[in-house]
Amino acid sequence: MRQRVAVNRTDGPVADLPPTRVLPWALAALVLNLLLLGSVALALVSPEWLIAPSAGRAAARSTTLVSITVIVAVFASYSVWRYRVELLARRPGPIMVLPFMDNTWRGANDPLARELKSTFEDRLVKTRLYGATAVPSTASSSDFLRVVEAAGEQLRGAWGAASRFVRLFAPVTAFQVSCTLQSAEGPEPCVLIIELSRLPRTSLAPFPVTGSTWEEAAERAAHAVAGHVLPRTDQCRQAPWPLWQGFRIPLGLFHDYQRFLKLRSERYYDESVGALRLALRRDPGNLMMRLELGKMQERQQMYLDALLTYDDIITVAAHQDPHLGAWWSPTGVDNRPTWSNPRASRGLRADDPTILVARYRHAMLLGLGEKIASQWWGRRERCATREHRSAREERRAHLRKALRHRFLRRYRRFLQGGGGPSWLADLELGLNPVERRDRTAHARTFFTMISQLEFERLADDYVKVRPREALRAAMGREDEVPHVRAFLTWRNPNLAHDPSLPLDLRLPRRSGRLATRASEEILPREAILTGLPWSALRRAMAHEHISRRGLSQYRYHGLGVPPGRSIVARGTGRDVEPFPDATRVLDGDWPVPPARLEDVVARLTGRPDSAPRTWRAHFNAACVLALPLLAPDGRAWPRKTRGAVVARAARGSVAELERAAACADSDFIARQRDWLLAEEPDLDQLRGRGEFKDFEATTFGSIGAAVQRGPDIHLWRQSTYVARFISAAAKEMALLWERRLSGRVDRGEDRRLWLDEEMTAWRLAERLATDPRDSGTRQDVARQITITGRLESLRKPRVPHPRFSNLVLDRQLTSMAGGGDTALLSVHRKVRGESVAFRISRAIVKSDRRLRNLAGSLRERAPEQAADCCSMGRRPVLRDEEEELRRLFRGGAEMDAATEKAWSRASKARWEALAEWFDDETFDGRTTAQRWAAFHLAMRRNWWADVERSSQPRDAAPGRRAGR
Numbered sequence: 001m002r003q004r005v006a007v008n009r010t011d012g013p014v015a016d017l018p019p020t021r022v023l024p025w026a027l028a029a030l031v032l033n034l035l036l037l038g039s040v041a042l043a044l045v046s047p048e049w050l051i052a053p054s055a056g057r058a059a060a061r062s063t064t065l066v067s068i069t070v071i072v073a074v075f076a077s078y079s080v081w082r083y084r085v086e087l088l089a090r091r092p093g094p095i096m097v098l099p100f101m102d103n104t105w106r107g108a109n110d111p112l113a114r115e116l117k118s119t120f121e122d123r124l125v126k127t128r129l130y131g132a133t134a135v136p137s138t139a140s141s142s143d144f145l146r147v148v149e150a151a152g153e154q155l156r157g158a159w160g161a162a163s164r165f166v167r168l169f170a171p172v173t174a175f176q177v178s179c180t181l182q183s184a185e186g187p188e189p190c191v192l193i194i195e196l197s198r199l200p201r202t203s204l205a206p207f208p209v210t211g212s213t214w215e216e217a218a219e220r221a222a223h224a225v226a227g228h229v230l231p232r233t234d235q236c237r238q239a240p241w242p243l244w245q246g247f248r249i250p251l252g253l254f255h256d257y258q259r260f261l262k263l264r265s266e267r268y269y270d271e272s273v274g275a276l277r278l279a280l281r282r283d284p285g286n287l288m289m290r291l292e293l294g295k296m297q298e299r300q301q302m303y304l305d306a307l308l309t310y311d312d313i314i315t316v317a318a319h320q321d322p323h324l325g326a327w328w329s330p331t332g333v334d335n336r337p338t339w340s341n342p343r344a345s346r347g348l349r350a351d352d353p354t355i356l357v358a359r360y361r362h363a364m365l366l367g368l369g370e371k372i373a374s375q376w377w378g379r380r381e382r383c384a385t386r387e388h389r390s391a392r393e394e395r396r397a398h399l400r401k402a403l404r405h406r407f408l409r410r411y412r413r414f415l416q417g418g419g420g421p422s423w424l425a426d427l428e429l430g431l432n433p434v435e436r437r438d439r440t441a442h443a444r445t446f447f448t449m450i451s452q453l454e455f456e457r458l459a460d461d462y463v464k465v466r467p468r469e470a471l472r473a474a475m476g477r478e479d480e481v482p483h484v485r486a487f488l489t490w491r492n493p494n495l496a497h498d499p500s501l502p503l504d505l506r507l508p509r510r511s512g513r514l515a516t517r518a519s520e521e522i523l524p525r526e527a528i529l530t531g532l533p534w535s536a537l538r539r540a541m542a543h544e545h546i547s548r549r550g551l552s553q554y555r556y557h558g559l560g561v562p563p564g565r566s567i568v569a570r571g572t573g574r575d576v577e578p579f580p581d582a583t584r585v586l587d588g589d590w591p592v593p594p595a596r597l598e599d600v601v602a603r604l605t606g607r608p609d610s611a612p613r614t615w616r617a618h619f620n621a622a623c624v625l626a627l628p629l630l631a632p633d634g635r636a637w638p639r640k641t642r643g644a645v646v647a648r649a650a651r652g653s654v655a656e657l658e659r660a661a662a663c664a665d666s667d668f669i670a671r672q673r674d675w676l677l678a679e680e681p682d683l684d685q686l687r688g689r690g691e692f693k694d695f696e697a698t699t700f701g702s703i704g705a706a707v708q709r710g711p712d713i714h715l716w717r718q719s720t721y722v723a724r725f726i727s728a729a730a731k732e733m734a735l736l737w738e739r740r741l742s743g744r745v746d747r748g749e750d751r752r753l754w755l756d757e758e759m760t761a762w763r764l765a766e767r768l769a770t771d772p773r774d775s776g777t778r779q780d781v782a783r784q785i786t787i788t789g790r791l792e793s794l795r796k797p798r799v800p801h802p803r804f805s806n807l808v809l810d811r812q813l814t815s816m817a818g819g820g821d822t823a824l825l826s827v828h829r830k831v832r833g834e835s836v837a838f839r840i841s842r843a844i845v846k847s848d849r850r851l852r853n854l855a856g857s858l859r860e861r862a863p864e865q866a867a868d869c870c871s872m873g874r875r876p877v878l879r880d881e882e883e884e885l886r887r888l889f890r891g892g893a894e895m896d897a898a899t900e901k902a903w904s905r906a907s908k909a910r911w912e913a914l915a916e917w918f919d920d921e922t923f924d925g926r927t928t929a930q931r932w933a934a935f936h937l938a939m940r941r942n943w944w945a946d947v948e949r950s951s952q953p954r955d956a957a958p959g960r961r962a963g964r
Helices: 022-045 054-091 111-125 143-152 156-169 214-231 251-265 268-283 287-299 303-318 322-328 355-368 369-376 389-412 433-462 467-474 476-492 516-524 525-548 595-605 615-625 643-662 667-671 671-681 690-700 712-742 751-770 774-789 806-816 820-827 838-858 879-890 895-919 928-939 945-952
Strands: 095-097 177-185 189-196 207-211
Touching: 054 671, 095 111, 111 214, 111 251, 143 207, 177 322, 189 214, 207 214, 214 251, 251 268, 251 287, 268 774, 287 303, 287 355, 287 667, 287 671, 287 690, 303 322, 303 355, 303 389, 322 369, 322 433, 322 751, 355 369, 355 433, 355 516, 369 433, 369 525, 389 433, 433 525, 525 595, 525 667, 525 751, 525 820, 525 895, 595 945, 615 643, 643 690, 667 671, 667 838, 671 690, 671 712, 712 751, 712 806, 712 838, 712 895, 712 945, 751 879, 774 806, 838 928, 838 945, 895 928, 895 945
Parallel strands: 095 177
Antiparallel strands: 177 189, 189 207
16 A cells, blocks of 8 residues: 555645536536436427327426426536536636726826736736636637627527527636736835636635735736636646645745746746745745755755755655655654754655655765765865854755765665764865865765665666566577576565576566556656666776775775675575676776667667657666766866777767657757756766767757857856856946936935945955855845845846856957957967867856955955964955944034045946956956956045045145045
């Protein structure tokens, strides 16, 4: 019997709209129509029944039959109409949006109401809950019922009524929405009064929706209507809403999730993650939303965060499922500190595809051992002061503590002696680079071992074993029969009692314990099977790496199990191969010959002519075949090394990608474009080869040459995004000071507000410069800008994450080097001998150096500070200026016009210099070093001393300095 993750949701308010009753009205319509047809058949088939001996009795019978027929016809017509209405309410059908009423000071003739109605309908369509449209379409000549109805309007009498009666059987909509515009006082002055009604006679009480702008209010109103309708529809069965079916969805929850989808499609990744976290605060037990969060963290290369997110999902499932909890939480639920939200999920079964995908992605992330190990210790700065640690370092320390606690409790019994690896502890600051790399290599082998273990358990739970197919593939080849026997023995313990049992076609079909049709559709059997050689190959690559570093004593970390053998002994208790012929495939040095990998992939997934046409199976096979392109350390092979092996591996991987693209529709391929072309780690070295560029050109229709790509695109994307964000924010601040300088924003505000905003902005810039890789820091900086901007002139900069292209990279490098527009034309000739990976690395290095220089320019070493622990221990450059201005305002003195103008002019110059320094679309002939010098000079300009000097007589002593 299938176990549930948690009991069904029984608490919480019921949905506002009544439940749909399609089946009762369908039965009523069927019965009444049968009665109607029976009465008509009685009159036609047995007319002698109406002929009675007396005329009075015949008239009575005829009158009774006609009356019953009319009554049944009326009720049958209503039943059919009601059935169609209930069907439209369940699907759901289109929503009728009535014209908006404008009760504001603008008047009824203002076009604002029509514009907001259009915006409302557009946002309602984008919720993707109502099919292709959210409003009823206009009449067309192809609609027969509309033609009959239109013709009936010209007729009178019974024929006109009958023609219009036909329209009763095809209702247009089950929902109607009316809206009224009103104005209010406060931070959200735009108010929309929504009235939602559902046919035939259900109406919700009018409720207000507010917003800072009319567009925002219309968007929230559309999400409020969709949130009310969704729980009673079939669309509520789709992720992430199945657990809310029949219950009232909080309007803020639905709005935040729709904002997440919108921002993600527009490539505002930081803002989208923030919106998703707000949704999770309202519904922390929604594991489907957590799965979306893990995918976004993977997209941003936050592997430790994604690993803990997936671990949380599986842990929630393991607390209620005995089979999964037996090895995932072997010690049971204890009272130790919990690292996930303690609220349990509601209603998901252990065989739900969400749990399957979480387990699969958890195993895949652990297989990327070199990336997990490199992020395990992220602190490079030699500073023991805890207060100077960045938010990224604090979060990684939290992640290490949580994951280490879980790993040692979960996998300790698989280690000899039961002890945990010491290299998972916190990294000491005194380690030299060689010791740091050694411990990273140790941790990498440990993570890949866990990956292989989890893939074996995943296949044991979900993979449907098909012995007949395996035997058909092995028939005629006696050398493969032992491997097939071992392969089946590992998955079917019933075959292990007699090792000499002959394998024939009479073996029973056996399925995985949790295998369902839904899980097969989400993640096919062949996709899980290809994960077995992938994890074993990743582990073999990690072992080869530590062997070359002279650390062979840590090859198996006390397991004593090589990558070609199973970690978990099944059946008789002896080790068997994790995939067919694993010992022969992994025998020898790295890289594994591609011919062996092609044979393994073909035997696991079937030959190309008989393999199931699924995207995930072929894509995983492409990742397996692309592994020989990586050196044992996870990087690219040196130039002119392993040329034949790399070439064949590239051809085989691209062939599998072509098969994957051939078995998927164009919409799915378009949604996988970014992941395929830039984000999948296994294809980092494949993207720079000509075979992959040909595949991109033929699959995505690239015009001319396909875009050349290299590894570390995510680092380039983050550094470029931070530079654009700083430049956009600096331009907004410079524009704000320009308006202050011209007096266009002076509305009697206290100048202390100007000072608070200015110093807060520089502290945010310093925080972003010292911790640019942290997504949480970037989100918090953007949020603080919104909170700090009390003036209407200060807007929050909206900068999407950039798409990589050669043109953008060339413009960026040309601008950093100080080239002009003409230099851009010859940039390809200059870099002909440079690879794309080298240029990306050069852009990342320059961007990181620029951020470090910004952090250094905002702080300086005081004369009394002989040695600083790090840059955070230095004093801010603007501290003296801030103290002088606060002393001036504290004394109650008014700032004169000359001082205010000098202050505004100096602040404007600083922000302009910062914007030009980080603007990589400027071709003014200055290099980044020259722009840095200009910014450095602007930050240290003593404008206060210039004002005092100009206001004093020539023979007077100079005033006290306020700036440096």
